[in-house]
Amino acid sequence: MATINDNYLKLKAGYLFPEIARRVNAFAQANPEAKIIRLGIGDVTEPLPQACRDAMIQAVEEMGDRSTFKGYGPEQGYAWLREKIAAQDFQARGCNITAEEIFISDGSKCDCGNILDIFGDNNTIAVTDPVYPVYVDTNVMAGHTGEANEAGEYAGLVYLPINAENNFTATIPDTKVDLIYLCFPNNPTGAVATKEHLQAWVDYARKHQSIIFFDAAYESYITDPSIPHSIYEIEGAKECAIEFRSFSKNAGFTGTRCALTVFPKNLTAKAADGSDVELWKLWNRRQSTKFNGVSYIVQRGAEAVYSSEGQTQIKRLISFYLENAQIIREKLTTAGLDVYGGVNAPYVWVKTPAGLSSWDFFDKLLQVCHVVGTPGSGFGACGEGYFRISAFNSRENVEEAMKRITENFQV
Amino acid sequence: MATINDNYLKLKAGYLFPEIARRVNAFAQANPEAKIIRLGIGDVTEPLPQACRDAMIQAVEEMGDRSTFKGYGPEQGYAWLREKIAAQDFQARGCNITAEEIFISDGSKCDCGNILDIFGDNNTIAVTDPVYPVYVDTNVMAGHTGEANEAGEYAGLVYLPINAENNFTATIPDTKVDLIYLCFPNNPTGAVATKEHLQAWVDYARKHQSIIFFDAAYESYITDPSIPHSIYEIEGAKECAIEFRSFSKNAGFTGTRCALTVFPKNLTAKAADGSDVELWKLWNRRQSTKFNGVSYIVQRGAEAVYSSEGQTQIKRLISFYLENAQIIREKLTTAGLDVYGGVNAPYVWVKTPAGLSSWDFFDKLLQVCHVVGTPGSGFGACGEGYFRISAFNSRENVEEAMKRITENFQV
Numbered sequence: 001m002a003t004i005n006d007n008y009l010k011l012k013a014g015y016l017f018p019e020i021a022r023r024v025n026a027f028a029q030a031n032p033e034a035k036i037i038r039l040g041i042g043d044v045t046e047p048l049p050q051a052c053r054d055a056m057i058q059a060v061e062e063m064g065d066r067s068t069f070k071g072y073g074p075e076q077g078y079a080w081l082r083e084k085i086a087a088q089d090f091q092a093r094g095c096n097i098t099a100e101e102i103f104i105s106d107g108s109k110c111d112c113g114n115i116l117d118i119f120g121d122n123n124t125i126a127v128t129d130p131v132y133p134v135y136v137d138t139n140v141m142a143g144h145t146g147e148a149n150e151a152g153e154y155a156g157l158v159y160l161p162i163n164a165e166n167n168f169t170a171t172i173p174d175t176k177v178d179l180i181y182l183c184f185p186n187n188p189t190g191a192v193a194t195k196e197h198l199q200a201w202v203d204y205a206r207k208h209q210s211i212i213f214f215d216a217a218y219e220s221y222i223t224d225p226s227i228p229h230s231i232y233e234i235e236g237a238k239e240c241a242i243e244f245r246s247f248s249k250n251a252g253f254t255g256t257r258c259a260l261t262v263f264p265k266n267l268t269a270k271a272a273d274g275s276d277v278e279l280w281k282l283w284n285r286r287q288s289t290k291f292n293g294v295s296y297i298v299q300r301g302a303e304a305v306y307s308s309e310g311q312t313q314i315k316r317l318i319s320f321y322l323e324n325a326q327i328i329r330e331k332l333t334t335a336g337l338d339v340y341g342g343v344n345a346p347y348v349w350v351k352t353p354a355g356l357s358s359w360d361f362f363d364k365l366l367q368v369c370h371v372v373g374t375p376g377s378g379f380g381a382c383g384e385g386y387f388r389i390s391a392f393n394s395r396e397n398v399e400e401a402m403k404r405i406t407e408n409f410q411v
Numbered sequence: 412m413a414t415i416n417d418n419y420l421k422l423k424a425g426y427l428f429p430e431i432a433r434r435v436n437a438f439a440q441a442n443p444e445a446k447i448i449r450l451g452i453g454d455v456t457e458p459l460p461q462a463c464r465d466a467m468i469q470a471v472e473e474m475g476d477r478s479t480f481k482g483y484g485p486e487q488g489y490a491w492l493r494e495k496i497a498a499q500d501f502q503a504r505g506c507n508i509t510a511e512e513i514f515i516s517d518g519s520k521c522d523c524g525n526i527l528d529i530f531g532d533n534n535t536i537a538v539t540d541p542v543y544p545v546y547v548d549t550n551v552m553a554g555h556t557g558e559a560n561e562a563g564e565y566a567g568l569v570y571l572p573i574n575a576e577n578n579f580t581a582t583i584p585d586t587k588v589d590l591i592y593l594c595f596p597n598n599p600t601g602a603v604a605t606k607e608h609l610q611a612w613v614d615y616a617r618k619h620q621s622i623i624f625f626d627a628a629y630e631s632y633i634t635d636p637s638i639p640h641s642i643y644e645i646e647g648a649k650e651c652a653i654e655f656r657s658f659s660k661n662a663g664f665t666g667t668r669c670a671l672t673v674f675p676k677n678l679t680a681k682a683a684d685g686s687d688v689e690l691w692k693l694w695n696r697r698q699s700t701k702f703n704g705v706s707y708i709v710q711r712g713a714e715a716v717y718s719s720e721g722q723t724q725i726k727r728l729i730s731f732y733l734e735n736a737q738i739i740r741e742k743l744t745t746a747g748l749d750v751y752g753g754v755n756a757p758y759v760w761v762k763t764p765a766g767l768s769s770w771d772f773f774d775k776l777l778q779v780c781h782v783v784g785t786p787g788s789g790f791g792a793c794g795e796g797y798f799r800i801s802a803f804n805s806r807e808n809v810e811e812a813m814k815r816i817t818e819n820f821q822v
Contacts, residue, residue, distance in 0.1 A: 003531030
């Protein structure tokens with residue numbers, strides 16, 4: 001008699017974005033004439049950079065000739081891609097990260113979830129609140145939590161509230177936690193962390209022999225030169241941190257699929273017998289056994305991001321979305337709403353007006369303005385009363401959405 | 412103090428194929444003049460079908476226009492691909508499988524490993540011996556086994572020997588097992604299962620409420636019309652089986668990456684409270700949370716497999732590799748070796764001559780003939796004394812490899 005993983009039954013409702021999709025689809029079916037503008041899920045809308053497309057077309061053509069055909073690639077990713085990442089994303093910023101320490105994958109969502117495979121089940125785990133739901137749900141699935149309470153908080157997890165009072169950067173706990181998820185620039189709040197704040201986290205992690213999972217998916221949106229792009233800009237981070245990055249938001253790869261995760265060599269955690277085991281080795285074994293590498297074609301597309309044309313093109317994309325964010329900030333502020341983020345990140349974090357709950361504001365925005373955002377409470381109990389608006393859309397749609405909102409929500 | 416998943420420390424040596432790569436690289440470095448022919452890892456060598464390349468180039472071009480750009484796709488895969496698979500791979504063979512029951516992924520290796528996420532840790536697990544190592548290693552990683560003995564057998568797993576006596580199809584156990592991995596056409600032995608054999612497994616699974624993981628990655632190589640391509644050709648299989656398929660071996664997608672897994676609706680396993688939980692729902696939750704779908708470009712390439720040009724082109728590819736297998740069978744038989752498989756599968760399973768161990772034969776073949784195969788013992792204790800030769804290579808290389816072997820191993 002086969003049994004299931006009962007931990008799945010602890011998961012609350014649907015994963016946030018499928019639930020949003022369900023409500024939007026229901027509204028669209030009932031109101032076929034409504035021109036819905038989606039500023040909800042953080043999905044890019046602008047064309048893939050020419051350099052990436054040219055590289056992928058060439059790669060497809062190589063697949064048509066026996067002499068240049070590519071079968072299974074290295075599970076870790078091709079060296080030519082890893083070397084460019086190491087040089088341009090890390091070494092150029094003074095981070096001593098080598099190609100060997102970089103693992104190419106088909107998505108940060110996968111890596112953020114799969115990372116738990118190599119860790120023990122007895123770790124104390126800290127997440128911010130609000131937080132990207134994948135961090136929490138994958139811990140629930142792995143049996144690292146108890147049941148959820150009415151606010152959606154799972155027993156056994158350590159929640160670190162982030163709010164306007166602490167600039168949306170969590171206060172470092174005075175108790176010991178073993179695994180810490182940090183995301184800067186932050187999803188969903190758009191907040192960034194200073195060098196001092198990250199140094200305090202690194203110092204904490206080294207003191208407690210904790211591991212920081214640092215999600216830098218939005219690093220390319222940083223405009224403030226004093227803000228670190230990588231955790232490895234912080235002294236001692238190679239002894240305590242794993243970093244996730246993605247091509248989704250800088251080069252528009254959400255539908256093309258490529259990401260990377262950095263495992264510094266010599267970064268260790270404890271085996272049951274007290275010995276130190278290198279995490280790089282465990283992840284390498286995991287990926288070799290449960291993954292077969294990213295499509296050759298896609299890796300060539302990602303490599304093109306590092307050409308001079310590619311760099312120019314992605315910078316243009318990022319500027320475009322940041323201008324959208326600026327428009328959203330300005331219009332909502334003019335409408336009397338309290339807004340955060342959107343300066344070093346493609347997300348604007350809004351206080352819902354008139355004490356509306358996050359989902360009530362979601363429904364109202366959908367029904368009145370035909371605009372889709374993301375309820376803050378979907379990111380955690382402390383997100384209640386907030387709302388995320390994404391800057392990923394065409395200029396026309398962003399302006400139209402802001403027009404509809406300012407006309408209907410003048411506070 | 413962060414801890415690791417100690418189960419990883421139980422894993423023996425490297426995963427088989429990295430170990431082969433290590434020995435081949437060492438030999439190549441020491442013998443730079445040697446022209447090594449690789450018939451080891453089951454990796455295709457012939458160009459990707461024109462239909463797939465044309466579709467992918469068009470998809471890349473769509474990515475360059477805002478109106479046809481694709482961001483995040485459905486985690487389950489695009490409906491247009493799932494519908495074609497349902498119609499042509501399943502319904503056309505009388506299997507009542509719908510598009511909704513099909514999940515597109517980036518590889519069968521991933522799915523075969525990740526599948527354990529949704530099952531309990533208390534299941535009794537059966538694998539054949541020899542077997543595709545991923546089935547075993549992922550169970551070790553998940554903590555479903557004890558330590559390995561000297562023969563490489565892990566405590567707690569039920570090994571079902573497959574050998575010449577049982578036509579390389581395991582004898583159905585008289586004890587109860589909960590999860591059963593079956594692979595037909597078989598990797599590594601090249602054996603196939605008759606309808607009667609699969610019916611006996613399905614009957615067993617229904618009686619014991621077990622789940623069969625049916626790996627059909629090589630179904631397109633079946634030439635005997637009496638052999639089922641899908642487990643769902645067997646009555647009752649929708650109540651007890653999950654099927655894995657791949658575009659790697661039929662369309663040459665090993666470097667392009669696309670696969671699929673079938674979860675029949677209403678297929679259930681037991682929760683701890685004794686209730687029946689639909690596995691489709693659990694897998695859907697897993698994939699929505701830990702996966703972001705396959706590249707749009709790659710899915711368009713896979714869709715082209717189902718066009719009439721695509722079908723003609725993949726049939727030509729399969730015939731080509733099967734002709735290679737036929738040449739390997741003939742030449743090795745002429746050389747006095749005992750050979751199995753290679754008729755409905757791209758693998759020929761060879762008894763090592765003169766009582767050589769599998770790795771000794773591997774080293775000898777590499778050193779004397781500069782030919783790489785796969786040691787049978789790498790697939791399990793019962794594979795000792797056997798050797799796998801893959802038909803995936805150019806005609807010229809296959810013929811040259813057979814020439815070298817027949818000249819050196821005349822028994």
